[in-house]
Amino acid sequence: xxxxxxxxxxxxxxxxxxxxxxxxxxxxxxxxxxxxxxxxxxxxxxxxxxxxxxxxxxxxxxxxxxxxxxxxxxxxxxxxxxxxxxxxxxxxxxxxxxxxxxxxxxxxxxxxxxxxxxxxxxxxxxxxxxxxxxxxxxxxxxxxxxxxxxxxxxxxxxxxxxxxxxxxxxxxxxxxxxxxxxxxxxxxxxxxxxxxxxxxxxxxxxxxxxxxxxxxxxxxxxxxxxxxxxxxxxxxxxxxxxxxxxxxxxxxxxxxxxxxxxxxxxxxxxxxxxxxxxxxxxxxxxxxxxxxxxxxxxxxxxxxxxxxxxxxxxxxxxxxxxxxxxxxxxxxxxxxxxxxxxxxxxxxxxxxxxxxxxxxxxxxxxxxxxxxxxxxxxxxxxxxxxxxxxxxxxxxxxxxxxxxxxxxxxxxxxxxxxxxxxxxxxxxxxxxxxxxxxxxxxxxxxxxxxxxxxxxxxxxxxxxxxxxxxxxxxxxxxxxxxxxxxxxxxxxxxxxxxxxxxxxxxxxxxxxxxxxxxxxxxxxxxxxxxxxxxxxxxxxxx
Amino acid sequence: xxxxxxxxxxxxxxxxxxxxxxxxxxxxxxxxxxxxxxxxxxxxxxxxxxxxxxxxxxxxxxxxxxxxxxxxxxxxxxxxxxxxxxxxxxxxxxxxxxxxxxxxxxxxxxxxxxxxxxxxxxxxxxxxxxxxxxxxxxxxxxxxxxxxxxxxxxxxxxxxxxxxxxxxxxxxxxxxxxxxxxxxxxxxxxxxxxxxxxxxxxxxxxxxxxxxxxxxxxxxxxxxxxxxxxxxxxxxxxxxxxxxxxxxxxxxxxxxxxxxxxxxxxxxxxxxxxxxxxxxxxxxxxxxxxxxxxxxxxxxxxxxxxxxxxxxxxxxx
Ligand SMILES: [Cu+2]
Ligand SMILES: [Cu+2]
Numbered sequence: 037x038x039x040x041x042x043x044x045x046x047x048x049x050x051x052x053x054x055x056x057x058x059x060x061x062x063x064x065x066x067x068x069x070x071x072x073x074x075x076x077x078x079x080x081x082x083x084x085x086x087x088x089x090x091x092x093x094x095x096x097x098x099x100x101x102x103x104x105x106x107x108x109x110x111x112x113x114x115x116x117x118x119x120x121x122x123x124x125x126x127x128x129x130x131x132x133x134x135x136x137x138x139x140x141x142x143x144x145x146x147x148x149x150x151x152x153x154x155x156x157x158x159x160x161x162x163x164x165x166x167x168x169x170x171x172x173x174x175x176x177x178x179x180x181x182x183x184x185x186x187x188x189x190x191x192x193x194x195x196x197x198x199x200x201x202x203x204x205x206x207x208x209x210x211x212x213x214x215x216x217x218x219x220x221x222x223x224x225x226x227x228x229x230x231x232x233x234x235x236x237x238x239x240x241x242x243x244x245x246x247x248x249x250x251x252x253x254x255x256x257x258x259x260x261x262x263x264x265x266x267x268x269x270x271x272x273x274x275x276x277x278x279x280x281x282x283x284x285x286x287x288x289x290x291x292x293x294x295x296x297x298x299x300x301x302x303x304x305x306x307x308x309x310x311x312x313x314x315x316x317x318x319x320x321x322x323x324x325x326x327x328x329x330x331x332x333x334x335x336x337x338x339x340x341x342x343x344x345x346x347x348x349x350x351x352x353x354x355x356x357x358x359x360x361x362x363x364x365x366x367x368x369x370x371x372x373x374x375x376x377x378x379x380x381x382x383x384x385x386x387x388x389x390x391x392x393x394x395x396x397x398x399x400x401x402x403x404x405x406x407x408x409x410x411x412x413x414x415x416x417x418x419x420x421x422x423x424x425x426x427x428x429x430x431x432x433x434x435x436x437x438x439x440x441x442x443x444x445x446x447x448x449x450x451x452x453x454x455x456x457x458x459x460x461x462x463x464x465x466x467x468x469x470x471x472x473x474x475x476x477x478x479x480x481x482x483x484x485x486x487x488x489x490x491x492x493x494x495x496x497x498x499x500x501x502x503x504x505x506x507x508x509x510x511x512x513x514x515x516x517x518x519x520x521x522x523x524x525x526x527x528x529x530x531x532x533x534x535x536x537x538x539x540x541x542x543x544x545x546x547x548x549x550x551x552x553x554x555x556x557x558x559x560x561x562x563x564x565x566x567x568x569x570x571x572x573x574x575x576x577x578x
Numbered sequence: 579x580x581x582x583x584x585x586x587x588x589x590x591x592x593x594x595x596x597x598x599x600x601x602x603x604x605x606x607x608x609x610x611x612x613x614x615x616x617x618x619x620x621x622x623x624x625x626x627x628x629x630x631x632x633x634x635x636x637x638x639x640x641x642x643x644x645x646x647x648x649x650x651x652x653x654x655x656x657x658x659x660x661x662x663x664x665x666x667x668x669x670x671x672x673x674x675x676x677x678x679x680x681x682x683x684x685x686x687x688x689x690x691x692x693x694x695x696x697x698x699x700x701x702x703x704x705x706x707x708x709x710x711x712x713x714x715x716x717x718x719x720x721x722x723x724x725x726x727x728x729x730x731x732x733x734x735x736x737x738x739x740x741x742x743x744x745x746x747x748x749x750x751x752x753x754x755x756x757x758x759x760x761x762x763x764x765x766x767x768x769x770x771x772x773x774x775x776x777x778x779x780x781x782x783x784x785x786x787x788x789x790x791x792x793x794x795x796x797x798x799x800x801x802x803x804x805x806x807x808x809x810x811x812x813x814x815x816x817x818x819x820x821x822x823x824x825x826x827x828x829x830x831x832x833x834x835x836x837x838x839x840x841x842x843x844x845x846x847x848x849x850x851x852x853x854x855x856x857x858x859x860x861x862x863x864x865x866x867x868x869x870x871x872x873x874x875x876x877x878x879x880x881x882x883x884x885x886x887x888x889x890x891x892x893x894x895x
Contacts, residue, residue, distance in 0.1 A: 186720055346723065366649065369652040414596070418730040421759060486584070487725070489766075492765065571634055
């Protein structure tokens, strides 16, 4: 990559970042790229708040009797960690930041179909986030992010309503984003960009948007019912009033299981882009990978009962949910094999984004395989509600989704900011995060198998060794996440200016300048080849 | 810090070994595929490392046979897991007919346990080794979860309904009892101990200490105290159904349905009398919701279950 002194290039060209200045130009922007950056700033903030809660929890658990806080506070910490990380970081992360920034560019469009709706979704996100944060400052909530009834509806006397409303409002931001993406992908593709020429990231965004549209309304309904129950005692969930507390769990997981795929499908899309680019290969079996995204989205709506094997649901329902849960694992397994096969006979370079992507494959594989223990009925009975579950979903959502998100940020950072970051530091951070992550969560698999329940503010002494290991890992992980914050911020001012296509990637977004002009392209690109035509010598790669 | 450290939980019930065998199989599969993927990635990374910026590897479209292979193999493996896990679960969920019964009520943040013979315990459960034990459980407030890791059993304890689990301990000793469903402030403190005793020790334990009245006797006392007796026994006008022989019977309801009169049915009759009406009787039974604790309800049910035999015959004690 060529290094040109910043001042020479940056200040002369007009692009989406310097086209206008001032707070107003950002708060009223309709540019999908700027909205993506608004999201980037807000979810990064939320990530570090949620992360701080996690660090406090891990420090607290260094002693069996609890080292830092009262059980009451501990319960609020894990609730806050879960609510913030799931609803205000993971769910919007890749779709709202990278999706917003990239979907129009990858399909050769000027913007999303409904730019004003797009801005509205950010405002809805902010409203939900601020309400939730203020509830936390006002004293917090202690129901767990799962809000199980009748604890949440009758017994909890913390700020359940405020947080539920916060999450409810935020849901509309997801719905609008999903709607925007679906319409955009259907209607605004550049000439020649047929469905099977779409980058896999777009397929992943499309599948995710479908879940946003079909799943999030169910969450909204569930939260409304919870609110009605809490305020008016209507008796939907309260057994004392003839209600059914398990109905809440059915409704909640009907959304929240697919939500797991809202968190991981976009990551799979990002990783497909990165692997293709840094091995200079077409994704092995493009069709199957695209198809597996869609089938994951479909089957994910049929497996919610695996969260309820020990609630006393009928044995036969358990059997069906178990079988379907195994089924939803197959498309994920296929993807892992296909990514690995993509490397075969490639030309592989180990730039930072690639390290994150490869880290993703490894950790996601472990997360997926440990899911088998929970899909299988007999072992789930023992492991459900223990640290095994905690470890499993962190492998998927942190080892998987967050790794992919960071990989994506590093991959598209030159496009987003117009600057290059320090590759050495970035690789170092990827390494630290990988080590810290495994040290934090691997011991938790063992804790769960030994029988330590989750959400315990104190615990029997024999679990201490593994807890101390986990806390040690969390400290490393915490530092690992801070490093990118520093060198990425540094690059904004001091980084070398990025060329239009620093990685030699094939996507349309790399055909325009870095950072792009507000309209994305000087003229609408015409697509004549498939997404990953790395072998054609049409244009130089770097 | 290292005291009591171990990587394997105690195996102290008849099902623990079977669950562990499946767990080890799953672990082996996990290790194998993780190693396979890690190894392959590392191998490719080294072997196909980019040597020159001008490298332009030949494209490979994909390979149908390969893709079929790695669709079919995981499918087969998961089918084995599914069949294994399900058959084990099926076997583990059926209690043997001749199980000893114990009753559990979860309550923020403690476990109340009653033995039919009379003894009541808090956060402690004494059971004999080698005898199948069935627990009938409910909650006074929120959802809890009764979990004995050494037995590999766990079941939610849900307000408004009865859930049950069973186990047969295989080794005497003391084992953890945990609440595994978050239930509020002292959730982490809702723990206790299971004491598995030799049959003789257990018999001694049952007869020693504060014995208290049996659950049936306690239920009988409540039956008169709460005035159930004035309708169901004393009232000879035929306005109230007799309760003798009710348990286990298929009861005909006013709306034409028929329901098996099990514990849940009897509980509903007392707490929500309007949820179903017996054919041929006017709905005059008052609700007792809020007047009886879950433990008392279990005693009443134990009493009603004991009312067998001919109508009119004095209930046997
Ligand atoms: Cu799920
Ligand atoms: Cu609990």
